[in-house]
Amino acid sequence: MPTPHISAEPGQIAPLMLMPGDPRRARRIAEGFLDGAQLVSEVRGIGCWTGTWQGTPMSVMASGMGIPSISIYAEELFREYGVQRICRVGTCGGIADDVKVRDVVIGEVAHTTSQVATLQAPGLSLSLGASFTMLRGAVDAAAEQGLNARVGALFSSDFFYGTRPDIIKVLVELGTLGVEMEAAGLYFAAARHRRDALSVCTVSDHLFDSSEDMSAEERETSFEKALQVAAGALLA
Numbered sequence: 757m758p759t760p761h762i763s764a765e766p767g768q769i770a771p772l773m774l775m776p777g778d779p780r781r782a783r784r785i786a787e788g789f790l791d792g793a794q795l796v797s798e799v800r801g802i803g804c805w806t807g808t809w810q811g812t813p814m815s816v817m818a819s820g821m822g823i824p825s826i827s828i829y830a831e832e833l834f835r836e837y838g839v840q841r842i843c844r845v846g847t848c849g850g851i852a853d854d855v856k857v858r859d860v861v862i863g864e865v866a867h868t869t870s871q872v873a874t875l876q877a878p879g880l881s882l883s884l885g886a887s888f889t890m891l892r893g894a895v896d897a898a899a900e901q902g903l904n905a906r907v908g909a910l911f912s913s914d915f916f917y918g919t920r921p922d923i924i925k926v927l928v929e930l931g932t933l934g935v936e937m938e939a940a941g942l943y944f945a946a947a948r949h950r951r952d953a954l955s956v957c958t959v960s961d962h963l964f965d966s967s968e969d970m971s972a973e974e975r976e977t978s979f980e981k982a983l984q985v986a987a988g989a990l991l992a
C-alpha cells in the first residue's frame with residue numbers, strides 16, 4: 757500500500773488527520789499535542805505521526821506549500837489510506853479590513869484561480885466548500901474556548917508573491933477574509949472522494965497593514981488555539 761509519497765503500512769494512519777503546512781510544525785504537534793505519537797512515514801522529510809487525542813486515534817502530517825503539494829497528500833490519504841477527515845491547520849494573510857493578525861479564520865469556502873476549479877468541465881464554476889459537520893465542530897470548539905473565530909471565504913492563491921492586486925481587490929469586495937495557498941486543493945480532493953475537509957488558519961500577516969508583527973511566543977499561542985479548533989472539528 758505505500759504510495760509514491762507515503763511509506764506507512766495499511767492501518768498505520770488514523771481516519772482523522774491534522775495537516776499543517778510546515779513539517780516541523782507537524783513534528784511539534786505530534787510531540788506536544790497528540791499522545792503516544794509514532795512516526796509512520798517520512799518520505800521526502802514529510803513526517804507522518806499517529807497517536808491519540810482525547811483517546812481517539814489521530815494522525816498529523818504536513819502538506820507542504822501550495823495546491824499541488826496538498827493535492828498529492830490528500831489524494832493518497834483519502835484514496836489509499838482510507839482517511840475520512842483532514843483538517844488543515846495553517847496560516848493565512850488577512851485581506852479583509854476587519855480581520856486582524858492573530859485572528860483564527862475558518863475557511864467555509866475557498867476561491868481560487870488554480871486549475872483545480874476550472875479543469876473539471878468547460879464553463880463549470882466549481883464550488884469548493886468545507887465539510888458542514890467539521891465546520892460546525894470547529895465553530896463549537898472555538899466557542900468553548902471563548903475564541904471569536906471568523907468563518908468565511910479564503911482565497912487559495914498559487915502565488916505567495918502575487919502579481920495581481922486587482923484579483924485581491926475584487927475578492928476583498930466580495931467579502932473574502934484571507935489568502936493562503938492550500939484550502940481549495942484540499943476541498944477538491946475531499947469532494948472527489950466524498951470525504952470531509954476543513955481549513956483553520958491563524959492570520960500571520962495582513963496584506964494591507966504590516967504594522968502588527970506576531971512575536972514567536974504569540975504565534976505559538978494563537979496556533980495552539982487554532983489546533984484546539986481543528987482537533988474539535990475532526991472529532992465532531
Ligand code: HPA
Nearest residue numbers: 847848849916935936937
Ligand atoms: N499569501 C499567501 N499565503 C499566505 C500568506 C500570504 O500573504 N500569509 C500566510 N500564508
